[in-house]
Amino acid sequence: xxxxxxxxxxxxxxxxxxxxxxLPTSAVADTVLFPVIAVNAPNVTTVVSVTNGLGGSSDRxxxxxxxxxxxxxxxxxxxxxxxxxxxxxxxxxxxxxxxFDASGTLNNGxxxxxxxxxxxxxxxxxxxxxxxxxxxxSNCCTGGDAIVKDDxxxxxxxxxxxMDIASGAAWGMKAINDESQEGYGxxxxxxxxxxxxxxxxxxxxxxxxxxxSFYPPMQWNTRFFITPINSDMASTNADPGAHVALRTxxxxxxxxxxxxxxxxxxxxxxxxxxxxxxxxxxEQLMDAATWAAVEAGGGWSYFRVVSGNAIVYKLEYVVNSxxxxxxxxxxxxxxTYARP
Numbered sequence: 495x496x497x498x499x500x501x502x503x504x505x506x507x508x509x510x511x512x513x514x515x516x517l518p519t520s521a522v523a524d525t526v527l528f529p530v531i532a533v534n535a536p537n538v539t540t541v542v543s544v545t546n547g548l549g550g551s552s553d554r555x556x557x558x559x560x561x562x563x564x565x566x567x568x569x570x571x572x573x574x575x576x577x578x579x580x581x582x583x584x585x586x587x588x589x590x591x592x593x594f595d596a597s598g599t600l601n602n603g604x605x606x607x608x609x610x611x612x613x614x615x616x617x618x619x620x621x622x623x624x625x626x627x628x629x630x631x632s633n634c635c636t637g638g639d640a641i642v643k644d645d646x647x648x649x650x651x652x653x654x655x656x657m658d659i660a661s662g663a664a665w666g667m668k669a670i671n672d673e674s675q676e677g678y679g680x681x682x683x684x685x686x687x688x689x690x691x692x693x694x695x696x697x698x699x700x701x702x703x704x705x706x707s708f709y710p711p712m713q714w715n716t717r718f719f720i721t722p723i724n725s726d727m728a729s730t731n732a733d734p735g736a737h738v739a740l741r742t743x744x745x746x747x748x749x750x751x752x753x754x755x756x757x758x759x760x761x762x763x764x765x766x767x768x769x770x771x772x773x774x775x776x777e778q779l780m781d782a783a784t785w786a787a788v789e790a791g792g793g794w795s796y797f798r799v800v801s802g803n804a805i806v807y808k809l810e811y812v813v814n815s816x817x818x819x820x821x822x823x824x825x826x827x828x829x830t831y832a833r834p
Contacts, residue, residue: 525632533597556634561627665825736802
């Protein structure tokens with residue numbers, strides 16, 4: 495489907511926002527994290543869906559975007575820059591689901607798909623240009639503070655789809671929930687929290703590393719979306735940080751970078767620092783000689799979090815390829831609990 499058809503199909507499914515009363519509900523606490531929000535209106539957008547469970551919840555949800563420019567002033571990927579914040583409250587009710595375009599392009603950022611609920615405003619991030627970030631959504635009360643109760647409830651859930659409308663590509667994710675706490679803290683299970691879908695540094699049970707394969711870089715692009723997590727993801731003063739790298743031939747247990755024939759390649763460790771959130775290309779994790787050795791054939795390696803805790807997605811894609819019939823992409827959660 496080309497970009498024009500995608501845009502027309504979405505437009506047809508997005509009627510004007512209608513109004514309707516919301517009923518107050520009992521206070522149950524929860525917060526979910528959408529680790530990757532990417533927007534560059536009107537070509538790139540993230541459509542988010544937030545579901546408020548039936549177990550009783552607040553009548554308001556707090557939305558906190560943490561974001562930064564995708565590129566730094568030199569035009570390179572903005573890995574170490576700190577994030578800014580945009581936050582607001584919106585109405586909700588038991589059993590409600592709301593879908594919206596974080597870029598604000600589709601239906602001006604208001605609720606999509608003929609939603610009859612009056613949310614008291616839109617949901618867009620309100621920024622222009624290429625933006626990368628993450629989104630927190632929590633039960634809240636008047637004043638916007640997250641409700642924190644030790645009730646053990648997992649009340650909120652969500653999904654998101656990142657769409658490159660111009661290229662006709664998309665991939666998606668589920669929201670992350672820390673089952674051990676209900677505020678803005680997200681910590682890996684091994685680090686004392688309740689997040690299973692993350693990597694922790696220097697864990698003896700292998701939870702710092704995931705094995706992955708990659709197609710020939712001459713044909714395919716491989717990129718990692720990395721969002722470090724910490725005890726206060728909504729803080730404006732202390733962005734979470736992490737360092738990531740590939741295992742090299744200096745690593746124990748034979749871990750390293752391998753070509754398609756299973757040959758372990760000599761390589762120099764290259765570590766990338768990530769503040770708040772960032773996207774790292776595979777080439778940024780390899781020295782020139784190693785890159786040249788795998789460029790034509792691809793291979794496999796181990797992705798590692800060297801310091802901190804992070805949620806990691808792997809994306810691989812081609813754009814306008816005659817070999818594969820156009821634009822093709824695939825994204826998945828690399829930091830799943832399954833090892834290695």
